[in-house]
Amino acid sequence: MPAGDRVPSLLALAIPVLTGAAWMALAGAPASWPLVNIGALVLAGLWVMIGQGPHTSSSRHILALAMLAAMLAAVWVGPVVQSADGHAVRRWFPLGSLAIHTGMLTVPAFAMLAARNRPLAPFLLLAPLLAAWLQPDAATGFALTFAGVGIYHVTKDWRVGAVCALGFFASIAMALRGEVPVTPFVERVVVDTLFANVLAALALAAALVASFVLLLNAIPFDRTKRFALAGTLFGFTVASLMSTYPTPLIGYGAAPILGFGLALGLHGIPQR
Template identity: 45%
Template sequence: MAGRMVCAIALGIPVLADLAYLVLSGAPLAYGAGNGLSLAIALAAIAFLRVRLSDRQCRILAVLLLLSLYVPLLTGPHVNGIARWLALGPVALHAGALALPALVVLAARDDDYAPPILLAALLAASLQPDAATGLAVMLAAVGLYNATRDWRLVPVAGIAFLASVIAGLRGELPAQPFVERVLVELALQQPLAALGLGASLIAAFLLFAHALPAEMRVRHALAGSLFGFSLAAIVSNYPSVLIGYGAAPIIGYGLALALADHTPSG
């Protein structure tokens, strides 16, 4: 119970801060409602999802998550040659933010296949192209290396950095209000509000890295992925995960936290 509570707090702090930001900033009502519903789904997964997977089942799940990253390339929607979204009826979910967090947890617990899993995710991000997912892969690899000292993760991080730079040059779209570059835009208008919203994201990062009921390798890799997504939203026009409008990262990290708490490492 205590472990699930920590996971819920780690996710809830930035998302609740985001809900306050959306309401006070005059965002469309649907934005707050969508994020609120996504948080409810994520918290339900953390509270009630009981996952007991063997190593083989974990790898099968990793393959399925990897395939989901490639689906947008086949199905669209395509915007200026960019395909990063899973279309579910009227809703389009950012594939990387939805699938990568759980994928990072599975990779962190797979001593043999962690580098190939991360590289396969990076390839999808490069093809979409999606620099945010690329940076999330890079810093997940850095976090995992910090915990394991597995030298194979060093070239993964280096390749991910180069791929992210290239993807950033190829795949930038105009920023959407309340979705992308939230901290940058808010800092120009309300610096104190931006400071508070940023502090909530830092709190989540620290809880991910140090307080989750999971092995250090999982904590550091998951925190690294959050850092990567957040960095992309500061330096370019990418979604501000957990502190901007978007269901995919809230649900994605909710599922990842459920896996981190419940999935055995052996």
């Protein structure tokens, strides 16, 4: 694929990440935080521009199993944060000094794989949803649910629709037992910025909308994949507006940048 065709994918990442990094630098976030996001953008951008998806069914299955293992590993070995009502929350995988949010790292690629494999689509959405239930992580649940809504909108596969219904109610239940303390510049970024600087909040929101529109209409994938990825971003964003969940791409955190970058570089997988 010509590099020029991949530019919309790069813009879908770069616009919100750079906007968020600029706000962090101006608003007094720790100096390393915007640098971490920009570093993740460089890595993700390189993959977006040169990446190729796994071309065999076995390699796609290995990718899906590895991502599911990462989500489950967070439950077993990840750091524990107590929710507001005393539940143990385990969503992060330790990686040196960083704690990687496993849902944001893996769900975009799960959405892409599900959109590309109609026979297995319900299972590729349901398996990470069950892992999110164990964490618990309503943001991941909503992202998977709305990825499924995007796939269902195009394919009208009743099995995907059933997973969407299950995912919605499961996500509501997870939200009731998984609310964690707010970290500035990570969770609820748009909501908190609105009280500090209305123009900055509008700029951050506009950057997310621009990314959503590019994912929905401009990236070089077929309609099912575009809608699945746009639904993923929508689900994560809705969760961050509703409760104390990370705001994707504009907030501090490498996981969503790398996660969407991974998905946007998965070119060349045959449709089934």
